[in-house]
Amino acid sequence: MSDVVVRQCPGGPLLVRGAETVLDDDGNVHEVTRPVVAVCACGKSSxxxxxxxxxxxxPSTR
Ligand code: FES
Structure with a gap:
């Protein structure tokens, strides 16, 4: 198992490097198939x- 690194992009997603899976709000497991994935942090993604x-x-509130 490798280290997982998460970087928050201001006003944007979380960039997740090294993860094998991502767990969503409903508890569903999503397989990660790329070295880096962008996970929605705003809650508006379709x-x-x-x-x-x-x-x-x-609109940014920051
Ligand atoms: S952070 Fe990009 S759609 Fe939510």
Whole structure:
């Protein structure tokens, strides 16, 4: 098992490196098939748990 590194992109997704699976809000397990995946942190993606760039259309509150 490798180390997992998570980096938060300001106003955007969580970039997850080295994960084998991601668990969503409903407890479903999603297999990770790439070295780095973008996980939605805004809650608006239509492809949860993955980021679909919808966050770019959300006004920033920061
Ligand atoms: S963070 Fe990109 S769609 Fe939610």
């Amino acid at each position: 492809r949860k748990p993955w980021c679909d760039s919808t966050h770019k259309s959300i």
